Amino acid sequence: MNRAAKRAVISFAALAAAGAGAFWAFTSPSLSRVEIATVAGAPDLANGELLFNAGGCASCHAAPGGDDRTNLAGGLALATGFGTFHAPNISPHREDGIGAWSVGDFVLAMRAGVSPDGRHYYPAFPYTSYQRMREDDLRDMFGYIMSLEPVAGRAPDHDLAFPYNIRRGVGLWKLVYLDGARFEPDPSRSESWNRGAYLVEAAAHCAECHSTRDFAGAIVPETRFAGGPEPDGQGFSPNITPHPDGVAGWSEAEMADLLATGFTPDFDSVGGSMAAVIRNTALLPQADIEAMAEYILSLPPRPTPPRD
Amino acid sequence: MKKSVILAGTLMVLGAFAASAQGVPATPAAAIEERTSIMSGVGDATRTGVRMAREQAPFDLDAARDVLRTYASAAERMPLLFPPGSETGGDTSAAPTIWSDRAGFERRFADWGAAAAGAVDGVSDLDKFRAAFGPLADGCSSCHGEYRVRRN
Known part of the structure; x- marks a missing residue:
């Protein structure tokens, strides 16, 4: 144990x-x-x-x-x-x-x-x-x-x-x-940013895999979206914040392309459970895909947490 | 005694030579390195193909056929590059399913490679290339979903 x-x-x-x-x-x-x-x-x-x-x-x-x-x-x-x-x-x-x-x-x-x-x-x-x-x-x-x-x-x-x-x-x-809070739009941001935030945070639940969890299985806040081991121990869901450890340097078009096709800017095709995620996101309207990309690239940059 | 040692040594060298002639890498590390490099070449070919299919680059028949040939030769070589002991290490993102479902893994590469090789001659214009290339490129994600893990 x-x-x-x-x-x-x-x-x-x-x-x-x-x-x-x-x-x-x-x-x-x-x-x-x-x-x-x-x-x-x-x-x-x-x-x-x-x-x-x-x-x-x-x-x-x-x-x-x-x-x-x-x-x-x-x-x-x-x-x-x-x-x-x-x-x-x-x-x-x-x-x-x-x-x-x-x-x-x-x-x-x-x-x-x-x-x-x-x-x-x-x-x-x-x-x-x-x-x-x-x-x-x-x-x-x-x-x-x-x-x-x-x-x-x-x-x-x-x-x-x-x-x-x-x-x-x-x-x-x-x-x-479980805080019971609803998604609250940020009026200082664009409509598309808010749409992306809603889809990423509420529906698509990206942080559930792309974060590291503590002993109780709860997301460690400073690792949110910064990557974490897959629940089954096989592989590591990558850092998707715009940090050099993550997706810094990606354009919104490249991130949208990933969500639509599964290809990274290097034309690597994402694997593991992300392939199934892409089968979902590929079906979304292009405007929603772009909104998600906009929000993801606006996340606070965070280093990838150390792996065991 | 000495003779038999020499003979055994010679046989070992010959055996290693025969193995490398069939193309089995000498060590797990070499296998990981070669398969990583091949897949990186597949990614480069995919970039070329996608750019032409989306008309972000002019259609070039030779380049289009090269994309398909790159796929076909990768499909032939890759199944040999997952020997026992190469499950982890280096830059690999291989999933354990490659070893637990070897037959399925090899069948996927055989089907994909055959489709790529079979399309080379028929690809004479952009539309025909798109028709052949689209399903092959979709194959990346469906195969990686089963036989690859996520990685940073």
């Missing part, structure tokens, strides 16, 4: 000593219940599809091995230091997927990481980013997912090591790491 894992175990032991009652009170998924305004109006399915692509839903929830991005049977296994997560079925199947959900259930899942039956989701599901999305966008995204084919079948349960297998413990994690 490495030092980080030991620290996590010690933290958990200390909390247990503080009292199981307190643990129970502080980990209640109802604490994560956020104010959900009524999401009125019919969903705009085209906007929902755009956000589905920007959000990279298919990268984890499309059935592995197939080419069909809209077969949302789940099943992708994500091996991490905490154990193996299995992406669930989010197709509109009533029993096995999310077909019986209301739009409010969907908003609660995306914002608070809580299931309709009141359980915490593990933050492998990147609600720490998705929480920043607008409600009308979430409604449209849900509408789009509900317009797809229902697929039967359930992914296996997550296979996690103690203490991470105590789902209730996610409640403590959320108290510290």
